[in-house]
Amino acid sequence: MRVLIAEDLTLLRDGLTRMLTAYGFDVVAAVDDGADLARTLVEVRPDVAVVDVRLPPSFTDEGLRATIAARREVPGLPVLILSQYVERVYAAELLSDRSGSVGYLLKDRVGQVKDFADAVRRVADGGTVMDPEVVAQLLGGGRQRDRLAALTPRERDVLAVMAEGRSNSAIAARLVVTEKAVSKHINNIFAKLALPPSDDDHRRVLAVLTYLNEGA
Incomplete structure (x- = not known):
């Protein structure tokens, strides 16, 4: 590489x-x-x-x-x-x-x-x-809170770890939940952010971009 x-x-x-x-x-x-x-x-x-x-x-x-x-x-x-x-x-x-x-x-x-x-x-x-510190500061942004207000606290936790580039299994380990629960939360995030149907990798990127752009 x-x-x-x-x-x-x-x-x-x-x-x-x-x-x-x-x-x-x-x-x-x-x-x-x-x-x-x-x-x-x-x-x-x-x-x-x-x-x-x-x-x-x-x-x-x-x-x-x-x-x-x-x-x-x-x-x-x-x-x-x-x-x-x-x-x-x-x-x-x-x-x-x-x-x-x-x-x-x-x-x-x-x-x-x-x-x-x-x-x-x-x-x-x-x-x-x-970086987790960048994610933490973006999470405190007022505009981000307004845009992502529909997400539950656990869904915001999942999105924050997703923004670090982590896989479902890594998210599950970090949050001490099952991969099935993580998958359910991610699907809810996609739906609440009105992300168009596409492959999961692309929608993960769009979700992270929505999260980060709203926090700036």
Whole structure:
């Protein structure tokens, strides 16, 4: 699996390269600023990119902007964003094209090596992966509460864990319920959010996007 890394801190960039290589990824490019990232994403078209939000020269949102621009040229290009802080607007803007294959993790999660490598794979496979802290803050958003008011507390719990990119079995383990109960809750979520019939994976992404976009 071909990976591009965008990180301006040499130590973290090299650490990510060594870590992902150890887990079987092929790091095909590593860049340290927004201009290089925008060009290299389109030229290399990696299976997944791991991108810091804040890159030179201004250290504001170059990584995000380059990612969004590249996904316009290469729709659905898988990207996992890393950030030092929870930035709700970043999550919503990245998800606005509704094509999936995106993730948003706090940099603290990189230290959980196996979980991080799994998150990279899920994004590369078309999944949506959100940091639990981002999910928790979005859950507190007033607009999100209004839009998702029809969901029961347990259905909101299920949707929050789904937003982390977890499977039904993982959701069941986290919430200490059966997979059958999780499946029932997810079907209720689909119905209450008026998501159109389609394959379950697509509707899971739409449900997560509804949840996240309303929270921003």
